Amino acid sequence: MKKWLPASFLLAAFVVSLYVGATQIDDFWSALINPGSNEILWQIRFPRVTAALIVGAALGVAGLLAQGACNNAVAEPAILGTAAGASFGAVLAISWGLVEVGSIGAIACGTVGALLTTSLTFKLAAIRGSLSSFTLIIVGIAVSAIFTSFVGIASAMVSRADARSISFWSFGSLALITSENLIGIAITAVIGIAIAWKIAPSLDRLSLGDATAFHLGVNVARIRLIALIALSILAGGAVSTVGSIAFIGLAAPHIARFIFGPSHRKLVMHSAIIGGLIVVVADTLSRTIAQPNELPIGLATALLGAPVLIALVAFKNNVWRTQ
């Protein structure tokens, strides 16, 4: 029963999100079972809500990979510099007129930016020898801050007004989503989630520390590199299309872990579902709370995810021991 709870909530949230909006859809249920019958439902809301689901799933699994690969409870794309790097890669290419927001090109640039900044974080954190969790997080925050500043500078040079907004790159928005750019984020999400599924048993062993993981047959450096690449693909695809939506990468894996335990095979699926659920609900709220204006989605995701995370940590803190 517990197994199906988040998926059931996600399905319900998906339908509600299709239903609510500035315009009332006549005969909603009939339109829902006849694809293409209603323009607002199928041309505007369906791509947007589907994008919310995919982006949430991608960021949820990206966070899981970050925490698993670093064996650190607070690692996530926003903290390791991954999200800022993805934003920078995409916004730089957009400002030079090389690619469009949400295009495959922007996703590729975002992924490369994410990979480079995350690698930079790891390199700088290990500059004095061994890689400690503490230095990784401190260096990650610093790298994030630097690249967030670069994003601010580069976004000022973007000609398209809606993509020029610093709010878009800092807090995210699904307003620029079209049916076409769903394909790009769907591809990156499927690739990244499939890699995460494949390496999940190795991430279980990595939680015992590098030495024990190696004794159990894990090539630690290789698994960490693969996780890093998958994390960059997931974050790069999501961030270059909808901007930076913080907190999902932290909240979704933790909520999944509290409900379903620490096995990464289970967590890949449930982090994706819970990440998708948070973003779908947050997007619904962000476009209905202050109509006709739209709130940045990052504000809603934080408001939704943070209280749940605090409650879980306060009442059931035996899944991740942080010493």
Next chain:
Amino acid sequence: MITIDEITIVRDGREIIYDYSEQIPAGSITVIIGPNGCGKSTLLAAIAGDIAPDKGTITIDELHPILTSAGTLAGMRAMAIQNQSFTLGFTVREIVEMGGDSTNVLQALGLTAIADRLVTTLSGGESQRVAIAQAIAQKTPVLLLDEPLAAQDPSSRKKIIEHLQQLADDGTTVVVVAHSTETELAWADKVIKQFH
């Protein structure tokens, strides 16, 4: 058979092990003893393939651990480190099964009663026994254990020693680092004294 041939290991500019050779016979229990900092754990880590000797070679049945892939090595040797810590709340059974089948070893080491407990809630001695059980579950020809008896009560020590003797009788090469004196090691087939 483990062959250690004229190895030197230098760490932070200090020679931990110098020009050292040893033969560890197959199907027996060998215990390495010596004072703190003499290089007991370093020697065990070198046999496990964790660190490379600066000079000399180590072979396990003709294979060089340091030149062997992690996957192949995990089929040749298992190792339980000292002070294994657990950050994620897996159950005892799940942790042991990361090594292999858990049925016999849980019972042999007295872990059946706590098999479904989360490892994050265990005492130091229990955590160490879980790490030993995981290594034994790998069912490798060579078993390396760093201070397996340090945090154990007398009953658990007895269980561990009896099981190691059983494994050695069945052909496993067991190498143990211990903080004991030679007189306490009647259960060992061979004792290596490390002095720096």
